Amino acid sequence: MYITDLNRAGGIGANSLFVEIGPFRVLVDAGMHPKAVGREAMPRFELLDDVALDLIILTHCHLDHLGSLPVVAREHPGAEIWMSRESAVLAPRMMRNSVRVMSRQREEADIPEYPLFTDGEVKALEERFTPIPIGHTSQLHVNGQVLEVEFYHAGHVPGAVSVLLRHGKESIMLSGDVLFTDQHILPGASRDIPKNVNALVLETTRGGTSREPGQSRDEEIERLVDTIADTISQGGSVLLPVFALGRMQEILSILHEGFQEKLIPECPVYTSGLGMDLANYFDYLSKKNSPLRFRKRILKDLNVRRMPRDIFPGKNPPGPAIYVASSGMMVANTPSYRLAAAMIGEPSNAICFVGYCDPDAHGYKVLSSKPGDSILFETLDYRATSRANIERFDLSSHADREELLDYAIAMNPGTVILSHGDPDARGWFEEELYASVLDSRIIDPEPLKRVHC
Ligand SMILES: [Zn+2]
Ligand SMILES: [Zn+2]
Known part of the structure; x- marks a missing residue:
């Protein structure tokens, strides 16, 4: 062989x-x-x-x-x-x-x-x-x-x-x-x-x-839900950069549970294109004897909205709200990239990374920034100052x-x-x-x- x-x-x-x-x-x-x-x-x-x-x-x-x-x-x-x-x-x-x-x-x-x-x-x-x-x-x-x-x-x-x-x-x-x-x-x-x-x-x-003690998946989900809840109740918005396949629907399902259990205050949830389409496919597969468990009802219950079109660098988007946006690593010109340029300058906002981020990716620059650091969004020709609460969750x-x-x-x-x-x-x-x-x-x-x- x-x-x-x-x-x-x-x-x-x-x-x-x-x-x-x-x-x-x-x-x-x-x-x-x-x-x-x-x-x-x-x-x-x-x-x-x-x-x-x-x-x-x-x-x-x-x-x-x-x-x-x-x-x-x-x-x-x-x-x-x-x-x-x-x-x-x-x-x-x-x-x-x-x-x-x-x-x-x-x-x-x-x-x-x-x-x-x-x-x-x-x-x-x-x-x-x-x-x-x-x-x-x-x-x-x-x-x-x-x-x-x-x-x-x-x-x-x-x-x-x-x-x-x-x-x-x-x-x-x-x-x-x-x-x-x-x-x-x-x-x-x-x-x-x-x-x-x-x-x-x-x-x-x-x-x-290596996984740190006290960072089991369940504990990380709890910490994520707490961070979202705190941010929303203080009037800020949350950006979750996600991969469209699997991770977006997983996060929507976690949010659904958070809202149902009244852990997260009521607020609008916005998502971007491909992940929404895939959610429909997941619903279809879930009915077809697949181990997958995702139903379209979650989108309805969450009253998920399509991402607003008018997202501009430095202009905080409508909030308080939760934005679940691809791409997970903030590749240039994707919804998560544009939202980060709009949201990162506002201290009441949170940017929550929930998946793998390559050290060369733009998302990594955002993820590793300290308050007051300057970050260039090259394709938008915009330089932002990092002031939002930026967190990473180990939900690999x-x-x-x-x-x-x-x-x-x-x-x-x-x-x-x-x-x-x-x-x-x-x-x-x-x-x-x-x-x-x-x-x-x-x-x-x-x-x-x-x-x-
Ligand atoms: Zn893979
Ligand atoms: Zn792979």
Whole structure:
């Protein structure tokens, strides 16, 4: 068995892993690097030029896993494309949004190769999707050979799966992005651990972060609700920058409970586009025997309103109110970016970060600012002074590192392959796995190098 990490930059980015198992050629995920642009943002698919892929598997619909799927699928017209039932519904919506974002970037940032695919291609691609049920073994037959594929519920976001591949005596488990803790809208990952696994590809996102005592998820939710309640009752407004897929609906569900239990004073809730559409999809999936638990009624009960159009830098928007706005990392020109420029100068406001924020992202500048710091909102040509209450809450959608370590030890595979993490995160896992009872081989694969496992 061989694996090749096609994510040219390493770390977390354009996630895509090429697996050779028996005669089968399988690609797991085809992402786009959130910080790169154009072809450089894609996995190095050129390494597959002489390969005919049999199967492409999507673990979930975040763009660092899904963003370049139409490109690799176009280059491998004979490959089957498998994903969970939820992802088969959500992926086309996410990809159509990418087409729109890339078309805008083509003009604004002068990237002539954008969009890398079109709405028409997304529609045609959808026809090739095979939705695979979670918890059953599915088989792919090629030339009389059989590849067994099993999906495990991975928590993280709706539709996310871990993937087990078996051929003859060889097997490989890919964790994908995984969260074991329950969220409001989604149960945590399956605790079923497959036996006799040769190789485990393990995500290591939180390897560099330890959870502080007193910061359990429930305690963090309580602290978030308290912060929102205090801000609103003192006449300020709250901005929650969120990812549109999963995190926005999770936060709306937490707010819903906060209002129902009268913990948060009555006030309007505003949200932005894609997340509202996805909320409708979640409602549909929740009715279809999915582990997902999100109903449209929440939007009605909250009387959610579309974001006001007239948001201007330095001009505090209507309040007191709660703004749940994408993007989670305040990418330039997104609603959360524009709202931050409008709200950050007002000491009665709060900006609450509830998810991952890359140190190079604009959101990180806001997050790490001290009162009185000056922050440039470059694309708005506006310099603000940070005066709002800025807080971070540890509500990560990735498992704690100790949980992942226990998971690897319980699986006891012959080889552990580290993935989806920065160098310090992988370093922690490497050290801890060596120090553990496992006698697994541990590999931190060099990008673009074929590794025997
Ligand atoms: Zn993810
Ligand atoms: Zn990811």
